[in-house]
Amino acid sequence: MARGKASGHVLRELLEEPAKKKKPKKKAKRAAPRQDRRHAPKEAEEVLERVLSRVSAEPPPSERRERAPAPAPAPTPTPATPGLRTARVLTAAGRAAEILFRGDRAPTIAAVADEVESEVIARAAQNRDGVLVEVVEGAPPLIVGVVQTRIPRSVSLKGVTVEIEAEREILLKTGRGALRIREDGDIELVGSRILAMSRGLFRIVGKMLRLN
Numbered sequence: 001m002a003r004g005k006a007s008g009h010v011l012r013e014l015l016e017e018p019a020k021k022k023k024p025k026k027k028a029k030r031a032a033p034r035q036d037r038r039h040a041p042k043e044a045e046e047v048l049e050r051v052l053s054r055v056s057a058e059p060p061p062s063e064r065r066e067r068a069p070a071p072a073p074a075p076t077p078t079p080a081t082p083g084l085r086t087a088r089v090l091t092a093a094g095r096a097a098e099i100l101f102r103g104d105r106a107p108t109i110a111a112v113a114d115e116v117e118s119e120v121i122a123r124a125a126q127n128r129d130g131v132l133v134e135v136v137e138g139a140p141p142l143i144v145g146v147v148q149t150r151i152p153r154s155v156s157l158k159g160v161t162v163e164i165e166a167e168r169e170i171l172l173k174t175g176r177g178a179l180r181i182r183e184d185g186d187i188e189l190v191g192s193r194i195l196a197m198s199r200g201l202f203r204i205v206g207k208m209l210r211l212n
Contacts, residue, residue: 086147087133089125097121097143099133110141120146127152 087099087110095112110133112121121143124131130147164170172179177191196202 083135084144085133085135085141086130087141088128089121089131089143092118092121092125094118097125097131099131099141099143101133108141110143113142113144116143116145123156 085101087101087108090098090100090107092098095118097110097112098107099110100107112118113134121131123129124146130149131143132145132147134142134144136142167183169180169182171181178188179190180186180188
């Protein structure tokens with residue numbers, strides 16, 4: 001009987017030990033979700049605060065559209081700057097001329113200023129000289145003068161009266177012929193062959209005449 005009691009006691013301990021061991025496991029499993037539930041509201045509040053702070057920092061969609069950079073405007077051609085420009089005369093007719101500005105490809109019709117004679121512009125076209133053109137916005141180009149850029153091969157003086165005056169002397173020279181007029185009145189004419197002709201009276205007056 002003693003042995004039966006002992007064995008029964010042992011069986012009870014074996015049956016009770018696993019039950020005791022299982023209880024703390026169940027408590028641990030239940031305790032874990034309770035702790036999570038306690039911390040869950042705090043974490044949710046932190047997440048909400050972060051979201052709210054981010055939303056308050058970002059501008060609304062309407063402001064985003066307004067702040068979006070506008071596209072750059074297309075470049076517009078700049079008008080001609082008022083001032084003086086140089087050009088070359090292509091053709092001249094009366095008080096107008098066809099000119100070509102430096103750097104341009106297409107010719108332009110320009111008017112001749114009142115103080116500039118049309119014959120001067122015609123000579124510039126023949127000699128391919130440059131002209132000075134006044135450019136003003138809203139008005140056609142106006143030729144105000146001729147620009148000399150090279151030594152001309154021939155010079156022509158034309159006028160009602162042509163006067164050449166020098167204080168000391170005037171010298172006209174070409175090759176082996178020359179004409180010198182000095183301030184004291186001496187005149188020298190030098191040439192390989194001198195020919196003087198007159199359709200009327202040829203008169204030579206002097207105190208002395210020396211031939212050869």
